[in-house]
Amino acid sequence: xxxxxxxxxxxxxxxxxxxxxxxxxxxxxxxxxxxxxxxxxxxxxxxxxxxxxxxxxxxxxxxxxxxxxxxxxxxxxxxxxxxxxxxxxxxxxxxxxxxxxxxxxxxxxxxxxxxxxxxxxxxxxxxxxxxxxxxxxxxxxxxxxxxxxxxxxxxxxxxxxxxxxxxxxxxxxxxxxxxxxxxxxxxxxxxxxxxxxxxxxxxxxxxxxxxxxxxxxxxxxxxxxxxxxxxxxxxxxxxxxxxxxxxxxxxxxxxxxxxxxxxxxxxxxx
Numbered sequence: 001x002x003x004x005x006x007x008x009x010x011x012x013x014x015x016x017x018x019x020x021x022x023x024x025x026x027x028x029x030x031x032x033x034x035x036x037x038x039x040x041x042x043x044x045x046x047x048x049x050x051x052x053x054x055x056x057x058x059x060x061x062x063x064x065x066x067x068x069x070x071x072x073x074x075x076x077x078x079x080x081x082x083x084x085x086x087x088x089x090x091x092x093x094x095x096x097x098x099x100x101x102x103x104x105x106x107x108x109x110x111x112x113x114x115x116x117x118x119x120x121x122x123x124x125x126x127x128x129x130x131x132x133x134x135x136x137x138x139x140x141x142x143x144x145x146x147x148x149x150x151x152x153x154x155x156x157x158x159x160x161x162x163x164x165x166x167x168x169x170x171x172x173x174x175x176x177x178x179x180x181x182x183x184x185x186x187x188x189x190x191x192x193x194x195x196x197x198x199x200x201x202x203x204x205x206x207x208x209x210x211x212x213x214x215x216x217x218x219x220x221x222x223x224x225x226x227x228x229x230x231x232x233x234x235x236x237x238x239x240x241x242x243x244x245x246x247x248x249x250x251x252x253x254x255x256x257x258x259x260x261x262x263x264x265x266x267x268x269x270x
Contacts, residue, residue, distance in 0.1 A: 029243070030179040031110060031231070032172065032198065034190035035121040035128050035144070037209060041098045043192075045079070045123035051091035053082040065193065071167030072122045072194055073158060076145060079124065080156045087149040094127050099135060106228035107137045113239065116184065118143065122170045122194035124156070145169045172198035173253060185243045189231055200251030204244065206231055218251055 036043040050058045065075045084090060110117050118141045121128050125144030132140055143160040162171035172188075176198050179186050188195065188202035191209040199205045199215060205222040207215050215222040225231055238244070 028184045029187065029235070030116040030118065030184040031187045031189065031235075032118050032120050032175055032179070032202070033188075034192070034195055035119055035131075036123045036194075037191040038189060039099055039103050039119065040131065041100055043123075044093065044097050044127055045076075047093050048091060048124065049079045049082055051093060052084055057082060073161060073166055073169045076122075076124060076156055076158075076169045080147060080154050083154045085149075085153040087154075094131075097127070097131060099131070100227050102228040102232070104135055104137055106232045107140070109232050109236070113235075115235065116179070117141075118175060120144075120170060120172045120175050120198070122168055122172065125170075143170055143172075143175055167253070168194075168197065170194075173201050176201045185246065187231070187235070189225065189228075197251070197253040200253070203246040206234075220251070 033039060036045050046058075046062070049061075061075055061078055064070045065072065107117060109115075119128060119132065121142070121144040123144070124147050126147040128142055128144055132142065145156050145158050145160070147154055147156045156169075158169045160170045160174075161168060162174055165171070172195065176186050176188065180201075180203070185204070186202045187204045187206070188198050189206040190199065191207070191211050193210060193214070195207075195211050196214050196218075199207065199211065199220050199222065200218065205215060205220060206225040207222040208225055212222065212224065214220070223230075223234065
């Protein structure tokens, strides 16, 4: 256990608590929110890749990821190679992506109460900022991959990955740890495999979809949710009653797991 704590401390020295992490006004609560399948009610990354490739190509990648044979960084690099060379050639899905109708009221509630909210996405990422802007909710910090359409085709990079670990494209766990280091109770809201590491460190977890089974399998305490109205109601109640005590952080990931030979460094199929 001591070595795990040392590794986490080492990670925090690489992922220093940024000034913006310290400067959120208001309550000592941070809500970290996934995008695909959480704010957007569909998985936009999956929909784009499936539409741009054959069912076999997409399914081989998805199965490799879900089995743990590859991490999300290798998955996203492979999926980027399946996209058309120009953004204009993408399937016409982005203009029609549906969003949880309770998300905008949730953001308004959080701002009234000084609750920090961040979006942490481990998908292709390039569509998240424009989608949030179109919702009219103003500036929300977004941590995701960066995908650019260059003259020789799309290229993806991972500015929010962990430099000591090649498993995930965006290190959601590091955002959890950064807010906890700044003294905040971290609430995590998600729905799937890209959330599996963050939820093992968050103080309160809201899970739906595949994430429910992941939490059950790993013994992670969690609350079910359908829309952001459920998260808002829980926060509203606990602002009066007091936040629950943080849960124990028993799962190991990132630099610790990678140094132990965990999957995630192999190239993805194709």
